[in-house]
Amino acid sequence: MGKRDGRRRGAAGNARSRRFVRVLPALMLCAGVVFDLVTPPQVTAVPLFAAAPLIAAPFFSLAGTVRVGVVAVLLVLAIRISDGVLAKVVPVTDLLTLVTVAVLALVINSVVRRGNEQLASARVIAETAMRAVLPTPEDRIGGLLVAARYEAAQADEFVGGDLYAVADTPYGVRLVVGDVRGKGLDAVAAVAVVIGAFREAAEQEMSLEGVAQRLERALARESSRRGGLDSMEGFVTAVLAEIPVGSDTLRVVNRGHPEPLLLHADGVLEVLAPTVPALPLGMGLGAQPDRSDEWTLPAGAMFLAFTDGLTEARDAKGVFYDPAARLRGRLFPGPDELLSALTDDVRLHTGGRSTDDLALLAVGRPARGQQERRRTVKIVRRDSE
Template identity: 85%
Template sequence: MGKRDGRRGGVGGVSRSRRLVRALPAVMICVGVAFDVGTPTEVTAVPLFAAASLVAAPFFSLAGTVRVAVAAILVVLAIRLSDGAILRVVSITDLLTLVTVGALAVLINRVVRRGTEQLASARVIAETAMRAVLPKPEDRIGGLLVAARYEAAQADEFVGGDLFAVADTPHGVRLVVGDVRGKGLDAVAAVAVVIGAFREAAEQERSLEGVAQRLERALAREGSRRGGLDSMEGFVTAVLAEIPVGSDTLKVINRGHPEPLVLHPDGVLDVLAPTAPALPLGMGLGTWPDRSDEWTLPAGAMFLAFTDGLSEARDMTGVFYDPADRLRGRLFPGPEELLSALTDDVRLHTGGRSTDDLALLAVARPARGQQERRTTVKIVRRDRE
């Protein structure tokens, strides 16, 4: 209930703010009428009427802005007619001011709308490109249960460069979670390079270190082709992992990325801190001597990797979200349930005000009973078919 109420409160706050903004021009006109009627003729409330049109310009439609501007002009005209002061120089000046401000409000409205449409178009293009290069993995790969999420920031202008991929290879299940510096179509292009290089290297390289070096070379080649690192967004933080077939070993290489987690079936949580820090991929500072760390992923445990959109999410007081602290001691039926709970929890923490995209990838080694249940379900479904 708490999570739902938190999300509802965030959405309700936004709705109330929008209603207030939309009501503001009408309120300003009403206050202006009361002020103008209750004061001597020499005192005018024209600034309030003019401000009503300017407030409407960035928030209303073109028709709405025109209606507010015309309403302000007609109200002032009616007041001056009732006062018998319509032919005074001050009254004529006031009306000319309102006409000018109304025309300016219409112009501002068109500029804002055009910019909004261009921004929305750029975001749609980026999101479409992101879906093309970052397809959601299957929910079962190499005997492991897999779930992935890409959450775009609500307040962001463009899709970022968060990425994930999972591959079933002769060497085991290999995966990558990364974050390209930058946003927009250039970041999406860099994601495509990393994902493409990973899928090829995951099949061909005998070691996880070899996969990391292939990604490094792919970014260097693409950066040189485009005329420098800046055009390829500079660098990529990444976690690469390998889960060999028939083994509870988990190999991890961390290249400047947030530390992944392992959630055990008894609620114990491991933070997979690298034994030696390493630079992100693509920094152009020479070949980095990659070395994987080995951990244990027993039956029923889950491996969770994420981007800094999760670990750097802040609440209203500026406190960062700590996934290890929030997940420690909690149990989840599977990776999909883990990611659902995690995304709900981070929304609650931030109040729905995310400022960065985030990617989540969870991989679980099924427990024996879980494996048997899933096999039974598949057999029953086939019998029904």
């Protein structure tokens, strides 16, 4: 309810701002006419008339800016004719000044429109690239329930360094959630490298530690090819996890990433802290071997991984969002409902303000009741066939 009210207030505020901007040039023209009527002829209202096309230039179309400029010139011309002072030096200078300003407003309008078109084109290209390398996973992979979310810091952007991927492999379901240092197209390129290397390694490497090392080597190769770590955004924090086929074991390798959570069906919550902290990918090659930690993922439990856009979200008083404290004791039907509630809650915590992108990935083992229902549906379908 709070989120919807906040969105309504934000949308209403934006609508009011747009309406005010649309009528502001007309208000300036009216103010110029009134000012001229109540002041002596030697007092000029040209600054008010000149302001109208300048205000219109960044916000109106080219035709709209032309109309505002023409109306401003005609009004000044009509006022000077009615005053009988058009032929004098000062009124002529005022008129020439207004015409010059109107022409400059057209130039400004053209520059702003061209810049907006280029920005829109760059955003479309970046978003297309990001969606290509970061597709939404299927809601059921390897017998597990899966849900993912990507929340951009800006409402109209989908470009950043947060990443997630899930793969159904011969060794079980494997997943990665990571955060590349930086934003923009360079970050998208780094995301593509990490996800591409993960999908290949997840199919080929026998151990989760081996997958982590493949990612490390892929980043090192790409960094060397581009001439240094800075060109590849420096490093990537990541959590890799694995649920082997036919097992309730959960293996996790944490490379400098926020600690994921394990939510049990009874509301109990575990913070999956690594036994031995490790450096992010891109910083720890050869430093020490990766080591996975093991937990149990029973029926009805869910594994939740996220980027630091969640843990570094602050409220108006600067208090950080604590997902473990906010989720402990709460029950959710499945991963999708969990992520929906989590994004709503963090948005409520920050008041809709966000300074960093946020990626969330939840994987759950269906409860026994859900498994039985799926078996029943399969049997019914086979009988009907």
